[in-house]
Amino acid sequence: MRWLPVFKKEMRLYFGSPVAYAFLALFLIISGWMFSQIFLIYSELSMRAFMQPMGPQSLNPTENVMRPLFSNMSVVLLFFIPMLTMRLFAEEKRAGTIELLLTYPVRDGEVLLGKFLAAGAVYLLLLVLTLTYPALMAAFGRIEWGAVLTGYVGLILLGATFLAVGVFVSSLTENQIVAGSATFGVLLAFWLIGWGADAAGGRLRTLLQYLSIIEHMDGFGKGVIDTKDVVYYLTVTAFALFLTLRALDAKRWKG
Amino acid sequence: MIQVEHLTKRYGPVTAVSDVSFNVDKGRIVGFLGPNGAGKSTTMKILSCFMPASGGSARVAGFDVFSQSLEVRRRIGYLPENAPLYTDLPVGTYLEFVAEIKGVGRRERRAKVDEVMERCFITDMRRRLIGKLSKGYRQRVGLAQALLGDPEVLILDEPTIGLDPKQIAEIRSLIRSLAGQHTVILSTHILPEVSMVCDGVIIINRGRIVAQGTQTELVEQVFPTARIEVEIGGPRDAVLAALRAVPGVLRVDDLAGADSTARFLVESPRGRDVRAEVVQLVSARGWRLLELHQVGMSLEEVFIRVVAGEDTEAREEA
Numbered sequence: 001m002r003w004l005p006v007f008k009k010e011m012r013l014y015f016g017s018p019v020a021y022a023f024l025a026l027f028l029i030i031s032g033w034m035f036s037q038i039f040l041i042y043s044e045l046s047m048r049a050f051m052q053p054m055g056p057q058s059l060n061p062t063e064n065v066m067r068p069l070f071s072n073m074s075v076v077l078l079f080f081i082p083m084l085t086m087r088l089f090a091e092e093k094r095a096g097t098i099e100l101l102l103t104y105p106v107r108d109g110e111v112l113l114g115k116f117l118a119a120g121a122v123y124l125l126l127l128v129l130t131l132t133y134p135a136l137m138a139a140f141g142r143i144e145w146g147a148v149l150t151g152y153v154g155l156i157l158l159g160a161t162f163l164a165v166g167v168f169v170s171s172l173t174e175n176q177i178v179a180g181s182a183t184f185g186v187l188l189a190f191w192l193i194g195w196g197a198d199a200a201g202g203r204l205r206t207l208l209q210y211l212s213i214i215e216h217m218d219g220f221g222k223g224v225i226d227t228k229d230v231v232y233y234l235t236v237t238a239f240a241l242f243l244t245l246r247a248l249d250a251k252r253w254k255g
Numbered sequence: 256m257i258q259v260e261h262l263t264k265r266y267g268p269v270t271a272v273s274d275v276s277f278n279v280d281k282g283r284i285v286g287f288l289g290p291n292g293a294g295k296s297t298t299m300k301i302l303s304c305f306m307p308a309s310g311g312s313a314r315v316a317g318f319d320v321f322s323q324s325l326e327v328r329r330r331i332g333y334l335p336e337n338a339p340l341y342t343d344l345p346v347g348t349y350l351e352f353v354a355e356i357k358g359v360g361r362r363e364r365r366a367k368v369d370e371v372m373e374r375c376f377i378t379d380m381r382r383r384l385i386g387k388l389s390k391g392y393r394q395r396v397g398l399a400q401a402l403l404g405d406p407e408v409l410i411l412d413e414p415t416i417g418l419d420p421k422q423i424a425e426i427r428s429l430i431r432s433l434a435g436q437h438t439v440i441l442s443t444h445i446l447p448e449v450s451m452v453c454d455g456v457i458i459i460n461r462g463r464i465v466a467q468g469t470q471t472e473l474v475e476q477v478f479p480t481a482r483i484e485v486e487i488g489g490p491r492d493a494v495l496a497a498l499r500a501v502p503g504v505l506r507v508d509d510l511a512g513a514d515s516t517a518r519f520l521v522e523s524p525r526g527r528d529v530r531a532e533v534v535q536l537v538s539a540r541g542w543r544l545l546e547l548h549q550v551g552m553s554l555e556e557v558f559i560r561v562v563a564g565e566d567t568e569a570r571e572e573a
Contacts, residue, residue: 005355013343096339100400103303104356105328 002106006114010088011121020122023083027126034072035133038065039127061137067221069133070151074217077165078187083160085166086180089244094174108248112241116167123159127152147223152221157233161213162187165239167225171247189212215233256281256438257302261311264297271297273313279455281407283433286453290562294462295442296336300439301544303333311514315408318384327359336413338397340384346377346396349385350403357404361505367403374429375399390417398426401552411434411441415448420498427452446555455542456554460562474552477560480505480522482550483530485520489542491517503527 007245014020092098101111116170134148165186170179194212198204209215213236257279262274266435272294287295302315304324312319318326341349350368359367372378375395380388385396394417401409401465414430415423430452433439449456450470457467466473467563487494491509494517496509503523510518522530531545537544 002356002358005352008355009341009344009352012348013341016343057401095342096337098337099300099305099335099339100333103305103328103331103333105325105358106356107325160403 001110001113002113003110003114003117006101006106006111007118009122010115010118013087013190014084014118014122019083019087023080023122024126024129027080028129029149031069031073031130031133034076035065035069036066038072038136056057056186057236059140060144062147062223065137066134066143066148070155070221071214071217073130073155073212077155077159077162079184081123081187082166082180082183083161084122085170085183086176087170088115088119088167089171089248090173090176090179094176102248108245112167112244112248116163119162119163119167121122123163124156127155127159144223148223148224150221151221152165153225154217154229156215157220157230157237160237161233161240163251164237168240168244171244256283256318257340257440258314259298259302260313261302262298262313263310263419264294264306270501271462272301272308275459275462275464276311277439277457277467279438281438282336283454284430284434284439284441284450284452285455285457287457287459287532288444288446288558289459290444290558296340298459298460299410299440299442303335303410304328305333305335307391307457307526314517315371324464330407332401332404332409334397334401334408334409334411334414337416338394339398340385340393340396343384345371345382345384347381349396353400354403357448357520359404367521371399371402375525376425377492391419391422394418395422395426398429407438409437409439409441411439413443414441415443415445423448446553446558450554458558458561460503465561466557473554473557475525478552479525481525481527482552483521483523483533484510484518484546485521485533485544486499486516486518486546486547486549487542488516488539488545489540493540494542497540498533501529501536503529503532520550528551 037201042059042061042064045064046061047057089098092101102108131152134143134145137143138145167182168177169183169186170176171181190211190213193208194215197208197215199210200208210228210232216232218227219226259278260276263270263271275276275294275298277285282313287298289295300306302313302320304327308322312321314320315327316330318330320327324556343354347368351364352373354364354368369378372381375398377392377399380392380396385393389398394414398411398414403413411430413424414416418426427448427540430439430441434454441452453470455467455469456472456473458465466476468476485498495507495509498519498521501521504521505524506522508520508522510520521533523527530549533547534544
């Protein structure tokens with residue numbers, strides 16, 4: 001497989017420029033702030049619950065801290081993932097380097113895979129760093145690692161979907177800014193579509209809920225892996241990557 | 256090594272290349288010559304498998320550029336126009352990436368990269384970011400990446416553009432040294448470059464091939480006669496008539512001249528030298544011979560004649 005050189009090159013470009021560092025640092029600051037706020041609210045709630053004899057005996061920390069944290073992180077990722085993907089094809093097209101890249105003895109699919117996996121690797125690194133939050137909770141109390149793990153499976157799937165959409169949009173334009181903002185727009189639209197579900201009824205409601213890109217994350221946060229959600233993320237990812245291949249091909253035909 | 260048959264490329268309504276056919280034999284260096292926008296780059300993009308043709312076929316090393324694109328791409332080194340490179344990578348890292356993607360084995364990779372860097376005179380630039388290099392160095396890095404993997408065929412789109420005269424000379428001798436083992440097709444609009452570097456020439460204008468062959472063939476094709484230019488001090492009409500009467504002279508053109516002198520362009524069949532007769536004539540008549548020289552048929556004159564001729568025809572048609 002010839003995807004490895006492309007992967008290595010992309011990793012060098014991520015870490016040779018401020019992109020990866022800015023992505024990691026900013027996301028960790030924002031999610032760290034969220035974690036601390038959610039945790040403070042949780043500790044207050046559980047204190048009050050403890051003092052009320054009729055209230056619940058204890059509040060589950062995983063359910064009350066990690067689940068909202070996962071859902072908040074999903075929304076923040078919506079803003080952050082385009083930072084990782086906007087450069088991938090747009091910059092190659094702008095600089096003309098795509099002409100060399102696509103005339104090397106590699107298949108388009110291998111080029112795409114190398115780029116997608118490189119963005120995925122930076123994203124995975126981010127997720128590993130966010131393990132600090134559950135680790136901190138584990139240090140001061142009990143935590144259900146099973147549910148946390150499930151949440152992370154969800155974040156991986158969600159991230160793959162965001163990345164695939166980002167890569168596809170990047171393959172459509174020569175302008176990084178356009179690629180970044182359009183990716184953000186598309187992802188946001190797929191999130192907001194779920195809001196319509198509350199007003200709609202019947203079949204439409206189910207459909208809108210099913211389409212909503214973050215809605216599917218909720219189950220994972222609860223510690224439930226639902227095939228429906230897994231299939232949704234995998235399908236959208238595969239479809240976006242397939243469209244990217246078509247876009248690369250079309251670029252050749254049009255010249 | 257390269258066979259192109261009836262190649263046509265249309266971008267929407269614009270035809271960039273139309274019915275182009277040529278062959279390049281193994282080990283030869285062929286120059287692609289033409290004014291800007293003639294279709295040179297388009298042809299090269301098709302040969303390098305970057306884009307498909309709208310019609311016709313092209314084969315490199317026996318493989319079709321469209322249906323066997325991977326096989327072709329394993330055998331070519333391509334330098335696109337303006338050498339697009341990753342400006343954020345250091346030269347060494349970039350070339351190692353290219354070597355790896357071209358399938359150069361891990362063990363020999365370092366040695367191969369060193370070798371092409373030496374050949375292109377960029378060894379001391381290994382750690383420099385490509386974006387910080389001058390145009391000339393960038394061009395050479397582009398050439399180095401094309402040479403990696405020892406491709407049988409090199410497709411070089413304006414390889415000497417942006418270089419200073421010394422660098423141009425170095426790159427030309429580098430390209431010259433590739434002849435024999437490598438087949439090279441290079442485009443340029445610098446005419447002397449073709450004379451110095453290439454075995455064969457293809458002149459292309461408005462997407463069509465207007466002339467092709469070796470340099471001597473082209474000159475003979477376009478200028479079938481030998482020409483001399485003379486300036487003679489003597490009565491113009493009498494001189495003209497006398498020159499026309501010289502045996503072997505096909506045609507005499509009046510080029511005017513200073514008041515008391517006359518300038519003429521005298522054409523004779525190729526291989527028939529009429530200079531001696533002209534000198535004899537002048538001294539016999541008591542005129543003064545002020546100047547006499549053979550008009551060299553350079554590629555430049557061929558090019559101008561062929562391309563300008565085409566353009567006039569096109570204008571007349573319209």
